Structure formats: structure tokens, C-alpha cells
Amino acid sequence: MLTRIDHIGIACHDLDATVEFYRSTYGFTDVHFEVNEEQGVREAMLKINDTGDGAASYLQLIEPIRDDSPVAKWLAKNGEGVHHIAFGTDGDVQDEADGIAGKGVRVLYEAPRRGSMGSRINFLHPKDCHGVLTELVQKKS
């Protein structure tokens, strides 16, 4: 079951400047940085609020670290903005992805990959989701 908005993924050209914008404009100061080599991005997770399922909702700011990363290509086409949305699961992310695949939605990875803060993730094809690249997130237990 999907029990929360886990995060909103926002692509940007300059991670440090964008984090500073969110900090100085809105006061979001709970920030976690990491590099995801597999996805070709450097990212910051800004915690916005706790959620009723015992987890939290974040903004995920993502900056490409390679010109051939999917996010670099997306930025070249679209410019900065919302790249994807992510729902959190209360169980195994691949069980959730399999259930959704059974409803005719294409799942992007055959097996879960590593997401932010040790999570396990998969993605759903935006063309099957009314234009929204949608991520499923199982937080680190």
C-alpha cells in the first residue's frame, strides 16, 4: 500500500544554489546530501514534514553529475522544474511494483535500485501515469 508522499523530485543545474534558495526563502534547514553514482546525480533531501505512517515527506533536489545521465538529458529538454513524484510504501517495494505492473503500468527496473538515504526504489513509466514520472520508495528499515 502507498501510505505517503515520500518526496517531490526537482531537477536543478546548481544543487548548492538551489538548496540555498529553499533554505533562505522558506527556512527548510533539515538537509541530507548524497551522491547516487548509478543515477548520475548529486542530491539533497530537504525534510518538510512528518507523515502519519511514521515517515516523512521531502523535497529531493537533484543535479546531474554526468552529461549522459537521464536527469541531464531531462534538464536539457525541460529546464529546471519538477522531475518526478514519489510515493512511500508500507511494505516491499517490488511487491508494490509487481501489483501495479499487473494493472498494465510499465515498471522501469526489473529489480529495485538504491534510492536516497538507503531506500529501495523503482519507477513507473510516465506515459502510463498521465504524464507523471512516478517513483515508489521503501524507506530503509
Place this chain on the structure above:
Amino acid sequence: MLTRIDHIGIACHDLDATVEFYRSTYGFTDVHFEVNEEQGVREAMLKINDTGDGAASYLQLIEPIRDDSPVAKWLAKNGEGVHHIAFGTDGDVQDEADGIAGKGVRVLYEAPRRGSMGSRINFLHPKDCHGVLTELVQKKS
């Protein structure tokens, strides 16, 4: 202060079909419909989770009801997808907007307008927010 992700606003061509996608694919069944004549949209609020500030996070699905509404123009240019993000305030929305305007971010309305479910809202210019059309929401008290 901004205390939650209030909603993610998603523009769509067919509201009923898109609500049905979110219901049947993910099981989101807590849905509120309304028409906002001023904004020129019909919309559905799908509740996703409770938030730590005593409110909730939603998906807001929006379908234009007039060809000259801003969302109709946005859809014609971009196709279906994430249109804006919204943060919830813990106080008066215009006080929050004024504070943000003082940091050099353009606020779109001189005074708050009516948002979903009786809320008071304002918007921040996406060009001042790293490409993200950003809404501020004071929920109905």
C-alpha cells in the same frame, strides 16, 4: 512558517479518467471534487497522508473548464504532468507571501484567492523558484 507539503498539482485532460487511474492503480479513494470558476478548473483532491502539523497532503488533479484558463494554456504547451507544488502555512498566507516577497520572489496575486476546500492561497513566480510554480496554502480553519 511552511509546515507541510500541502499538495502536488497535476494537470490533466480528463479529470474523471485521471481520478480513476489513481484510484484503481494505487487505491487512493478519499476524493473531494469541486469547481473553481475563478481559476477556470474542475479539480479533485485525493488525500494521501496525514501530516505532522495536523493537516494532510493531497494530490490535486486539475482539468481546465475554459480554453482561456491558465491551466488550459499550460496543458497545450506541456501536456499532462506536474503543474505546481504547494506548501501549507501555519499562519496567515498573506503574511507568509509578504515575507517571501521581501526576499525578492514575485508573488502572483495582490491578495489571497480561494483555493481547494475553502483554503486561502497565493502563488510564487516559477522563474524566481528554480522553475517550480509554487503555491502557498492556508487551510480553512
